[in-house]
Amino acid sequence: MSALLVTAASVGRPAPLRLGPVTPEAYRAFLATRGGADGPSFLQVPAWARVKEGWCHQLVGWGPEGGEPTGVALGLLRPFPGTRRYFAYLPEGPVADWADPDLDGWLGPPLEHLRASGAFAV
Structure with missing residues (x-):
């Protein structure tokens, strides 16, 4: 039995994204x-x-550092009974x-943010 390792194409990586909470007004504007x-x-x-x-x-947005947002997400979190963890949606x-x-x-960044907020599943 053999396996073939497939690697991602080498393309220029964009600058890292800034991710953080956004106000409802900024969210609706996006x-x-x-x-x-x-x-x-x-x-x-x-x-x-x-x-x-x-x-x-949670309302989160992301985009290039110093630039306009390129994405937003409404994350809903429900407490999982008996734990301090959440199911995120x-x-x-x-x-x-x-x-x-x-x-x-x-x-990746919004999912990492939700996990850092205590989500065990998204």
Whole structure:
């Protein structure tokens, strides 16, 4: 039995992303730039978090250092009984450019952020 190791293509890596909390106003402003037929789901609107009883939420955004945001996510966190851990859920999100060839580059930081917040599963 043999295995073939496949490595990623060598492409220039973009600059590291800045990730952090965003205000509901900044979040909604970003969503407004993503209109059209394939615009963001209503499940990614900050108001959705208020109707989810038993869940807490975080609004996070990311983009190049010193630049405009390139993605945002509404993260819902539900406490897991008997622990200090959470089940995290990004309802029909995050909102970003899914055609970007560097998905791992921008999807990794929000997932790491949720795990650092105590999420055991996303």
